[in-house]
Amino acid sequence: MKILTPRKIGCCFGVNRAVKLTEEALSRGVPAYINGELVHNDTITRKLSERGLTEIKSIDEVKDGTLIIRAHGISPAERAKVDAKRIEIVDATCPIVRQAQVAAKKIEEEGYQVVIVGDKSHAEIKGILGHLKNEALVVSSPREIDPSKLRNKVGLIFQTTHSIELCREVVAEVMKVSHEIKIVNTICADIRKRQEDAVKLAQKTGLMIVVGSHHSSNTIKLKKLCQKYNDNTIQIERAKDLDPKRFKGIKSVGIIGGASTPDILIEEVKKRLKSISKK
Numbered sequence: 001m002k003i004l005t006p007r008k009i010g011c012c013f014g015v016n017r018a019v020k021l022t023e024e025a026l027s028r029g030v031p032a033y034i035n036g037e038l039v040h041n042d043t044i045t046r047k048l049s050e051r052g053l054t055e056i057k058s059i060d061e062v063k064d065g066t067l068i069i070r071a072h073g074i075s076p077a078e079r080a081k082v083d084a085k086r087i088e089i090v091d092a093t094c095p096i097v098r099q100a101q102v103a104a105k106k107i108e109e110e111g112y113q114v115v116i117v118g119d120k121s122h123a124e125i126k127g128i129l130g131h132l133k134n135e136a137l138v139v140s141s142p143r144e145i146d147p148s149k150l151r152n153k154v155g156l157i158f159q160t161t162h163s164i165e166l167c168r169e170v171v172a173e174v175m176k177v178s179h180e181i182k183i184v185n186t187i188c189a190d191i192r193k194r195q196e197d198a199v200k201l202a203q204k205t206g207l208m209i210v211v212g213s214h215h216s217s218n219t220i221k222l223k224k225l226c227q228k229y230n231d232n233t234i235q236i237e238r239a240k241d242l243d244p245k246r247f248k249g250i251k252s253v254g255i256i257g258g259a260s261t262p263d264i265l266i267e268e269v270k271k272r273l274k275s276i277s278k279k
């Protein structure tokens with residue numbers, strides 16, 4: 001059985017940076033808190049929690065020590081709240097997410113109605129919305145567009161990890177209604193490359209494996225994208241989730257990982273596949 005992976009796999013730059021900043025904070029020995037998971041990966045979350053990172057539901061809970069701001073970022077109102085506390089702040093907001101926040105603010109200041117293509121409930125989108133004075137439209141697919149809500153002058157930005165195909169489809173729908181359109185392509189380059197690699201692999205392999213947490217937004221999107229090109233696509237979190245029966249008669253397998261899936265998990269999957277292949 002042939003095992004194919006993209007040349008670059010494993011965590012993206014933003015996740016690696018956030019983990020490094022958090023580990024540095026933990027090594028200082030003071031209590032460290034985070035508002036939710038640092039990144040959506042159970043292996044990383046477990047390791048950081050074992051080293052002393054405490055997950056909190058609201059930043060109001062932090063009274064001392066260090067607060068880690070996660071890679072998805074926060075709104076200026078939340079930032080002002082934490083700045084007012086006498087605590088150390090480690091800002092692990094991914095610089096690419098920060099660019100999306102700045103882009104949304106700028107297009108609003110230029111007089112465009114801001115339309116964000118992404119998941120309303122995602123922390124990154126909540127953070128971006130917090131940077132705006134007016135209400136923005138958030139849609140995750142063209143089906144969610146209500147033409148009566150679109151103005152003539154529309155500025156579009158995208159959740160950094162959203163599906164490129166869905167973003168294109170939304171832009172096409174907006175073009176049917178609005179006359180003056182500005183697009184800032186805020187999809188992260190790492191995600192773009194991962195999605196391209198996923199399509200290439202899904203098209204040429206007998207089975208496609210997407211490795212990553214079931215609650216990781218970018219991993220779920222990779223799975224859906226692969227399924228479009230290869231019905232025989234599965235998503236797993238760990239090598240142990242692989243069922244050897246699935247590989248009967250399969251000649252080639254493609255592996256792709258989400259942006260928060262560490263290299264080590266991909267290596268474990270490859271190792272298990274090699275052993276399945278020998279049987």
Ligand code: SF4
Nearest residue numbers: 012014094096160188
């Ligand atoms: S996927 Fe891109 S935007 Fe998201 S954390 Fe990684 S580098 Fe940053």
